[in-house]
Amino acid sequence: MRKILVLNLGGTSTKVAAYEEEKLLAEKTLRHSAEExxxxxxxxxxxxxxxxxxxxxxxxxxxxxxxxDAFAVRGAYIKEAxxxxxxxxxxxxxDKMLALYHPxxxxxxxxxLILPVAYNLLNGKDVPIYVTDPTSVDExxxxxxLSGSPYFERLGRFxxxxxxxxxxxxxxxxxxxxxxxxxVVAHLGAGISVGAHRNGRVIDVNDVGLGDGPxxxxxxxxxxxxxxxxxxxxxxxxxxxxxxxxxxxxxxxxYLGTSDMREVEKMIDEGDEKAxxxxxxxxxxxxxxxxxxxxxxxGKVDQIIITGGIAYSKRMTAMISxxxxxxxxxxxxxxxxxxxxxxxxxxxxxxGEIEPIIFxx
Numbered sequence: 074m075r076k077i078l079v080l081n082l083g084g085t086s087t088k089v090a091a092y093e094e095e096k097l098l099a100e101k102t103l104r105h106s107a108e109e110x111x112x113x114x115x116x117x118x119x120x121x122x123x124x125x126x127x128x129x130x131x132x133x134x135x136x137x138x139x140x141x142d143a144f145a146v147r148g149a150y151i152k153e154a155x156x157x158x159x160x161x162x163x164x165x166x167x168d169k170m171l172a173l174y175h176p177x178x179x180x181x182x183x184x185x186l187i188l189p190v191a192y193n194l195l196n197g198k199d200v201p202i203y204v205t206d207p208t209s210v211d212e213x214x215x216x217x218x219l220s221g222s223p224y225f226e227r228l229g230r231f232x233x234x235x236x237x238x239x240x241x242x243x244x245x246x247x248x249x250x251x252x253x254x255x256x257v258v259a260h261l262g263a264g265i266s267v268g269a270h271r272n273g274r275v276i277d278v279n280d281v282g283l284g285d286g287p288x289x290x291x292x293x294x295x296x297x298x299x300x301x302x303x304x305x306x307x308x309x310x311x312x313x314x315x316x317x318x319x320x321x322x323x324x325x326x327x328y329l330g331t332s333d334m335r336e337v338e339k340m341i342d343e344g345d346e347k348a349x350x351x352x353x354x355x356x357x358x359x360x361x362x363x364x365x366x367x368x369x370x371x372g373k374v375d376q377i378i379i380t381g382g383i384a385y386s387k388r389m390t391a392m393i394s395x396x397x398x399x400x401x402x403x404x405x406x407x408x409x410x411x412x413x414x415x416x417x418x419x420x421x422x423x424x425g426e427i428e429p430i431i432f433x434x
Contacts, residue, residue, distance in 0.1 A: 148207025205418025
């Protein structure tokens with residue numbers, strides 16, 4: 074019975090899970106307070122801090138890092154790793170991922186810490202590490218990559234891990250293979266990505282990083298280009314300030330001063346008309362992106378899948394369904410399934426069902 078340890082590190086959280094074959098043994102989201110983040114204020118200190126917390130969690134569940142046959146970790150954005158599937162972390166991919174890790178600098182995100190944390194836990198033990206559907210997966214059609222100017226390329230940064238996990242789940246419920254279905258999948262979270270899935274390939278998707286698409290709890294999404302140019306050259310803002318306007322203080326945060334959608338719904342319930350307007354605008358923008366992906370699939374859509382944390386909101390899913398419910402059947406799969414998807418990707422390799430992708434120079 075093969076055991077797999079899953080590591081999924083975020084900015085202020087560490088998600089860990091232990092699997093034995095398909096069976097979930099234990100899982101937890103370890104939260105990191107602002108005080109702890111300030112105390113462990115470099116990437117190197119974060120590695121020691123988080124690895125220590127994971128060891129403590131393992132011990133609480135009568136487990137040890139020595140118990141596992143493989144580690145399954147969330148992948149960093151590696152430009153060359155565009156193919157979906159499960160990658161073996163060989164020397165080449167290891168070096169690419171570690172190039173994003175700067176020990177003495179402040180931590181920017183949890184993802185660059187994942188391999189150093191994994192190696193800290195392994196302590197020299199030779200155990201395979203796998204990455205499934207890294208954030209750099211880009212399967213878009215060539216015509217979906219053109220932006221309208223040769224100076225810019227439409228990138229495909231999105232949530233491939235959770236989008237594909239939700240799509241596989243939906244396909245199974247339909248009694249089909251994911252590769253035989255057409256889906257539009259909307260991942261609604263801190264970032265919002267909407268992808269057109271055709272026969273196992275995401276042929277079109279918005280850039281969730283700093284690109285197009287709907288506004289999110291704290292990202293501006295696609296904004297009017299002319300007004301953005303005027304803002305940048307007004308002399309009133311630095312590069313860093315403009316960046317923050319677009320990501321961090323954009324979206325719902327920019328309008329309402331909070332990025333917590335539960336708080337926004339509470340404001341609406343208390344009669345806040347501005348909060349209601351922003352909420353409706355967000356639902357409209359998400360729906361328009363879903364409609365665009367339906368067009369990319371020539372209207373041949375088995376289901377529209379709404380997933381991610383915001384999919385728990387019945388108010389949001391009802392609004393979106395009202396806009397696009399006539400396009401295809403709506404399937405609500407709230408939450409995210411990244412840990413399960415990472416584990417199952419590694420397990421498929423361990424069981425010999427698929428060959429791992431080998432990253433070459």
